[in-house]
Amino acid sequence: MLGRKKIALILLPVLVFYVSIFLGRYNISPLDVVKILLAKIFPIEPTWPRTMEVVIYTVRLPRVLLAMVVGAGLSISGASFQGMFRNPLVSPDILGVSAAAGFGAAVAILLSLDTTTIRIFALVFGLSGVAMTYYISRVYKTTPVLMLVLSGVVVAAFFSALIGATKYLADPYEKLPAITFWLMGSLSLSSTNSLLATVPVIVLGSAGLLLLSWKMNILSMGDEEARSLGVNTEVLKGMIIVCATVITASAVCVSGLIGWVGLVIPHIARMFVGPDHRKLLPASLSIGACYLLAIDDLARTLTSAEIPLGILTAGIGAPFFAYLIRKTKGVWT
Helix, strand or coil: CHHHHHHHHHHHHHHHHHHHHHCCCCCCCHHHHHHHHHCCCCCCCCCCCHHHHHHHHHHHHHHHHHHHHHHHHHHHHHHHHHHHHCCCCCCHHHHCHHHHHHHHHHHHHHCCCCHHHHHHHHHHHHHHHHHHHHHHHCECCECCHHHHHHHHHHHHHHHHHHHHHHHHHCCCCCHHHHHHHHHHCCCCCCCHHHHHHHHHHHHHHHHHHHHCHHHHHHHCCCHHHHHHCCCCHHHHHHHHHHHHHHHHHHHHHHHCCCCCHHHHHHHHHHHHHCCCHHHHHHHHHHHHHHHHHHHHHHHHHCCCCCCCHHHHHHHHHHHHHHHHHHHHCCCCC
């Protein structure tokens, strides 16, 4: 049974990737998609219009890959934080990274800066927000989990207030709609450059979390138990926070604020493979990539105007999480 689950978790992203490539307003048959993709590897004579190739490689492929990378990154970050905090309600933005990144992007939009600079502002402010949280939570050279959570709430509330102030100052006809749309999350501005700038960071952060997965099992038993087994809990927490924060900040700076992915997907992965982080984190990567890509497919195909991702992830994630609460009766493994 476990072997079948592994095969499913490997094949499912490939299937969703393939389906997503030929979905869209411009009709491209599944067979043409295969030919166009294989033509980059094998000497296949082109029998398709040049437009199809441009649509696939310039528009759809960067967006599909970015959706998968962002979904996988948010999911593994959420799974890691849930294990570290020993709390099933924890999401990647628990330390204030999303609110801080949102404020950075809002300021950049208010200043009429270009897309690249907006993403840089979001990344820098997101990392700065988590640094503030970590600094506030330090108590006598230790970082209690409760202090981290409380500090994250404070920092998130502070930057949320600043976002509100930015909206109040923004031009209601141009800047305010742009800020609002960015905060709701979208991959409509995906490009090869944004993909190349984001993928290496998220891959490195995810690799770091995967290497720490066996220690997360020990940390989830509690700080005292982990220290008794020889684990330096402060260093381990710091490494998990750095990896998860870099992943989340990088994801937010290219996609805006996308909620519920890092909260719900780890629970779905836990239902498949159990609570062992050595299996849970890879499963979260796979399911998260498929989930956000499927959501993005719906966002760009359901209506003529693209639906913000945050609306769909919350609209689907919240009812599903309510179902999980009812099913488990509040008991989480």
